[in-house]
Amino acid sequence: MALNETIAELAVRATCPVSGNGDLYGLGNRLGIYFQMLTVQISSLISSITPVEDRIGQSTVVFILATTTVLLRLISSHEIESVEVVPILGLIYAQIGVCRVPFSASKMTLLIYAGELVGILALFTWFWWKGMDILPRSCKNDYAFFFAKVSIWGWFRRMNKALSIISVVGAGLSYFMMVRHAVDQEVMDRFQNSPGPIELTVNIGIIIFVEVSLKWNGITEVHSLSDPGQFMPFFISLAQLLSTIYQLLVSCKAIDDYSEEWEDDDGKLGTRMLPYEMRFRRRGC
Numbered sequence: 001m002a003l004n005e006t007i008a009e010l011a012v013r014a015t016c017p018v019s020g021n022g023d024l025y026g027l028g029n030r031l032g033i034y035f036q037m038l039t040v041q042i043s044s045l046i047s048s049i050t051p052v053e054d055r056i057g058q059s060t061v062v063f064i065l066a067t068t069t070v071l072l073r074l075i076s077s078h079e080i081e082s083v084e085v086v087p088i089l090g091l092i093y094a095q096i097g098v099c100r101v102p103f104s105a106s107k108m109t110l111l112i113y114a115g116e117l118v119g120i121l122a123l124f125t126w127f128w129w130k131g132m133d134i135l136p137r138s139c140k141n142d143y144a145f146f147f148a149k150v151s152i153w154g155w156f157r158r159m160n161k162a163l164s165i166i167s168v169v170g171a172g173l174s175y176f177m178m179v180r181h182a183v184d185q186e187v188m189d190r191f192q193n194s195p196g197p198i199e200l201t202v203n204i205g206i207i208i209f210v211e212v213s214l215k216w217n218g219i220t221e222v223h224s225l226s227d228p229g230q231f232m233p234f235f236i237s238l239a240q241l242l243s244t245i246y247q248l249l250v251s252c253k254a255i256d257d258y259s260e261e262w263e264d265d266d267g268k269l270g271t272r273m274l275p276y277e278m279r280f281r282r283r284g285c
Contacts, residue, residue: 016139017218018081024070025088026222026229030210033091035237036060037203040098042244046251060099061113067092068120075135082132083142083217086152087210089127092120094206097199119169125164128157145212 019025040060071088074080099113132153144152214222225231 017220018083018138020084020214020219020222021074021080022224022227023229024067024074024080025084025091026224026227026230028225028227028232028234030091030222031225032237033063033094034207035093035234035241037098039237039241039244041203042241042248044098046244046248060095061109061116064092064095064099064116064120065112067095068116068123072123075131078136080135082127082135082137083139083152084219085127085135086129086142086144087213090126090206090210090213094203094210097202097206111124117171121164121167124160125168128164130162133156139217142214143213145209145216149216170219184283186190194203221258 023029029248067088071080071085071092075085096117143149144156146156150156225234
């Protein structure tokens with residue numbers, strides 16, 4: 001019995017650390033997602049101060065679908081380990097967190113987005129309850145960042161099991177409220193398009209969770225931009241970020257120009273009144 005355990009431990013050490021999948025979560029892809037998170041937040045700010053629809057926030061739906069599809073294919077063929085799925089789920093949640101799909105969007109976009117949320121919630125629940133035990137495992141212990149170095153096989157897993165149940169219940173209640181029209185559409189759209197410090201803090205936490213988890217588990221082959229497959233998503237997302245920052249600066253300047261000072265009949269200085277929607281949204285700049 002002891003000999004068998006020793007042989008098993010040697011076999012585990014021979015394949016540990018894990019050689020990561022650069023095509024799915026390589027450095028270029030991760031940086032692309034991080035830049036996209038920031039880009040969507042800036043785009044959401046632009047749409048909150050100007051009457052422009054947040055197309056970038058809605059386009060995130062496509063990237064979520066692509067990432068989830070590849071992950072499901074790797075899981076079904078057992079070509080990915082549990083320790084790799086954990087940070088990938090973090091990347092998917094990061095994309096969901098910045099996704100902006102208002103109720104006024106097209107029915108197809110809403111259906112795809114709703115289907116993604118249901119599918120990802122099901123994947124999250126399945127992974128923490130059963131998937132971890134089915135997928136391959138190379139290392140004796142696997143870790144994640146939760147304000148400390150914790151094993152994903154202990155209380156951290158039990159916590160995520162509980163969170164999965166809470167998420168299912170919360171999603172069901174949210175759907176029931178939307179079906180019953182208990183939530184005002186204008187209020188929800190305004191809430192979705194209002195990036196705040198809480199969302200920014202959550203995004204920073206997700207980035208730390210993913211990067212520290214990869215480092216602590218010693219996952220290799222996912223920390224270089226030398227591969228063209230990593231170089232392209234990095235620069236595409238960087239260019240999109242710079243373009244969005246430029247649009248924000250232009251929008252703020254246009255609003256400032258619109259509200260130029262004027263002199264009334266009494267000779268007092270005043271400010272030209274903006275339309276109601278623009279006055280409400282101008283606080284973003």
